[in-house]
Amino acid sequence: MAVVAVWKCDRDGAMFDNKKDAEEHDKMLELAANITALIERNIDGVSEDACEEIGLMLAKRREVLAKACKGKPEALLEAEDSNAETGSEQADSENVTPLAANQ
Incomplete structure (x- = not known):
């Protein structure tokens, strides 16, 4: 029987093949939680x-959001158009390794 190392995100239970992807996912979830709290407090x-959906959506698009805040507001719409064309939102979930029992 082979042993396979996986990393589990304690926030949502997502499993990853490598530590870097797991840490990136965890940071994204932490940002989403903080955005959610900010929205709840102010709106x-x-x-x-x-609030949770908005926080998660903004956290997933943090790089594009940062570009928009730095003077390229059209980047938000360009990113949305390219996501619709390429289906890159599905690519985010492809990094998650499903947990299979009894393999």
């Missing part, structure tokens, strides 16, 4: 689920 009337 009344937004549901908890909506």
